[in-house]
Amino acid sequence: MSDIEPTEDLSQILRHRREKLEEVVKRGMQPFAYNYSATSSTIAAIEGFEAAEAGGTLDEEGYSEPVQIGGRLVGWRDMGRSVFAHVEDGQGRIQLYFRNSVVGESSFEALSVLDVSDWIGAEGRMFRTRTGEVTIQVEGWILLTKSLRPLPFGKVETDAQTGERTVYGGFQDQEARYRQRYADLAVHPDVREVFRTRAKVITELRRFLDAEGFLEVETPVLQPLYGGASARPFVTHHHSLDQRMYLRIADELYLKRLVVGGFERVYEIAKDFRNEGLSRVHNPEFTMLEWYQAFSDYEDQMDLVERMLVHVLDSVVGERVIRYGDDEIPVTMPFRRIGLVSALSEAIG
Incomplete structure (x- = not known):
């Protein structure tokens, strides 16, 4: 070599x-x-x-x-x-x-x-x-x-005691990494792990909702009328129908129609599209989970979200802790519940 x-x-x-x-x-x-x-x-x-x-x-x-x-x-x-x-x-x-x-x-x-x-x-x-x-x-x-x-591999040094790997040089430019994600994945195992974790989270969300009696459905991506949120849509044209169509900005309206049709618990994990700003944390194409449940109120939904989050943490992370940067946020049940106005007043003093 x-x-x-x-x-x-x-x-x-x-x-x-x-x-x-x-x-x-x-x-x-x-x-x-x-x-x-x-x-x-x-x-x-x-x-x-x-x-x-x-x-x-x-x-x-x-x-x-x-x-x-x-x-x-x-x-x-x-x-x-x-x-x-x-x-x-x-x-x-x-x-x-x-x-x-x-x-x-x-x-x-x-x-x-x-x-x-x-x-x-x-x-x-x-x-x-x-x-x-x-x-x-x-x-x-x-x-x-x-x-x-x-491939832009850097020099890797491994700590003999901790096993921690440090990479010097290599593919570090953030803009290039986002534009050439395949190269980023090839040289950074930690990025591949993010993809695996995301897949596990989606799997566990489905498992939880299925166990709660929800039915997963698919609703139209191309829609003659867009709704369910206040956002600018992507616009296209259906040549056979000679009709303007929109990429969906939310799943809400079609899911609610399914509830009207007799499905008491439905959910969808799908791509939605909003023709708006673009940044590292805001993408015009994104995945959204949305569900609807008959015979329930906001208290029931708070209970559901609480149990859902704990289930995902137990199944994917293995402990009830959310790590973000240097912060560790313990997740204990039941969650504290306060009103919006009270929360704002507390935050701003």
């Missing part, structure tokens, strides 16, 4: 990677594999090794049974007759150890075609290094995808 990328400009990097693609083809390797079966994720492999270690089922030399993983190369250290690398998949990362005498001369030489950002598959037995890191001693590897453009 080349170690000159950090000081090269983009055109040089792209040229070198194209040259390596040609080398891959000359070696008879497939640069873009269409199928690969990993037997384990990185996290599952590490957990499996630690369980075997705790259970005393490793062999006499401290090796596990073989595992087969796939992932993106995110780190590389060439030691001459051996190489240490890190690969990352959708679950986590793991260290690989390539040794000339284990993988074979030709396979070891072929490592020269690899770059950070390439995808590879690796198979081997696991062990723990002298520094305590769970590692796969690679017995065989395969190129899965040759990356022709570099």
Whole structure:
């Protein structure tokens, strides 16, 4: 693997990677594999090794049974007759150890075609290094995808005591990160975790409302009349009907019609659109949860929201604490209930 990328400009990097693609083809390797079966994720492999270690089922030399993983190369250290690398998949990362005498001369030489950002598959037995890191001693590897453009990985340092990772350099420009979210996700595992947490929250909201007897429905996105909120809509034209249509700004009116039609508890988690300001915290396209319940009043709805929030915290976070920046907000039932005017008077003194 080349170690000159950090000081090269983009055109040089792209040229070198194209040259390596040609080398891959000359070696008879497939640069873009269409199928690969990993037997384990990185996290599952590490957990499996630690369980075997705790259970005393490793062999006499401290090796596990073989595992087969796939992932993106995110780190590389060439030691001459051996190489240490890190690969990352959708679950986590793991260290690989390539040794000339284990993988074979030709396979070891072929490592020269690899770059950070390439995808590879690796198979081997696991062990723990002298520094305590769970590692796969690679017995065989395969190129899965040759990356022709570099990803903006920074230099990562890990605290040996706390395990906390600090990234220096890399993809830090906030505007670029929002515009190129795919690159942001690729190099920042913490951002991927936000996406996973959001998905879990939506899943638990659905689970809670379903258990409360609510029916999830879908209402029209294109509407002849918009309503349910005071906002400027996006406007389009339906050619077959020769009619002006609007992207919905809220789900309210159609959900209320369903209640009129006999559905006593309905909800929808859907995209809504408002043709208004744009900022980091305000997007014209957003996801909204809206529900309606017959035979209930605002006291019932306060009870419902309280139980819903606690359910999501218990299921997703595992504790009844909301962390925002350096603040920790404990969530205890029942919630304090005060009037709007009283709350404003208290806030402004």
